[in-house]
Amino acid sequence: MEITLDKHSANQASVKITLNEADYQPKVDAKVKEYARKANIKGFRPGKAPIAMVKKLYGTSVLVDEINGLLSSSLNDYLKSQTFRILGDPLPVIEDADKIDWANQKDFQFEYKIGFVDNLDINFDKSLNATSYSLEVDQATIDDAVSNLRRQYGSMTNPEESQEGDFIYGDLKEVNGDFEKTFSLPLSKVDGRSLKKFIGLKKGDIIEFDPSKSIKEDLAETVGVEEEEVEKLSGKFTFIVQNINRTEDAELNQELFDKVFGPGQVDSEEAFMEKVKAIMNDNYNREVKVFSDEKIKDTLIENVKIDLPEDFLKEWLLRANEGKVTSEQVEKEYPIYAKQLQWTIISNEIAKKNEIKAEHEEVIEKTKEMVREQFASSGMGAQLENSMDMFVDNYLQGNEGQNYMQMLTSVQNEKVLAHVKENIDLTEEVISIDKFKELIEN
Structure with a gap:
């Protein structure tokens, strides 16, 4: 077997794999013998059909399967040994696939296109500037919210x-x-x-x-x-x-307080107003935090300047989602995908360099926070906590384990961002709702 790498640019290359008969034939022969022991062919007792007949019936399909398996493992091992980071999946060059003579050909050559990034230099210090925003809800907005609640429960x-x-x-x-x-x-x-x-x-x-x-x-x-x-x-x-x-409008009395927040949670008009203010601050600041974190990510992405193999990635997205997306959709969505990919690369490199890992206990706690947020307005506080472990287990085991991996990634990203914030020049600014809306629009 011979594997060669041909770099076309700083982030795209092709890998050629040449196989000769000695590379695959022993495995093909072994698999054919295994078929012969199990084959149930008309006119012969089970397992007694001649090898030549079994090879004639199944030899080509066995050859294809074994070569595909050999290609997959060999290519993966080869790419893992490289210093660059592979993006997407290798794309087989399929123009000459119909020319392969599986019945008579002994030597085979296969080619794959790959996209990668190399020589990443991810450094940041106090010379890198960013802003972290927080929001204080003004009294007029709180009064409007209370008016809406009075109208809603009127x-x-x-x-x-x-x-x-x-x-x-x-x-x-x-x-x-x-x-x-x-x-x-x-x-x-x-x-x-x-x-x-x-x-x-x-x-x-x-x-x-x-x-x-x-x-x-x-x-x-x-x-x-x-x-x-x-x-x-x-x-x-x-x-x-x-x-x-x-x-x-409902009166500002105990009946309204209990309807909005549950029995016994609030016992005065002042406490009601403070509770509304606290919830609004929490809700807005969750949005503000997402906005701030995205801006910090943008700052890092701009600072690192990762050169992505755009043509390769667009082709990979189209082929990987064959029948589900069009070329026009890939073109339209690519900038969003590219930004997410750049951040993923940066986050993983920072985590690796600084030994930042998401622990299982942190995943559990973050999932609990998510469940609490989803049920925040349901008034099921005590019952929810009693069944919390069940909710968390059901969620994390769902989607064939993908939910757990997504939550694990989310926790790691949060820890990476916290590490970044500690090591750059971060300005903290308190803003109004109007200022926040202005920032979003811009």
């Missing part, structure tokens, strides 16, 4: 007269046509110029308006028709009021 009433914010339930009829529809009209969807005629209505009142002009958004959804029927909602229509619905 009670429905049926006042005599309509006012802004109400829902008017009634029958819509076309004046010069046969279109009719009964629906609930939220006055928040009515255009400001038309709103006046909807205020002060009582049960049984009739008003006339043009839905296409008076309803300012989501006309089809608001009236409850298909998009293709929207054109029918233009012109003069009457609306007969059947009922007026209004949501009265």
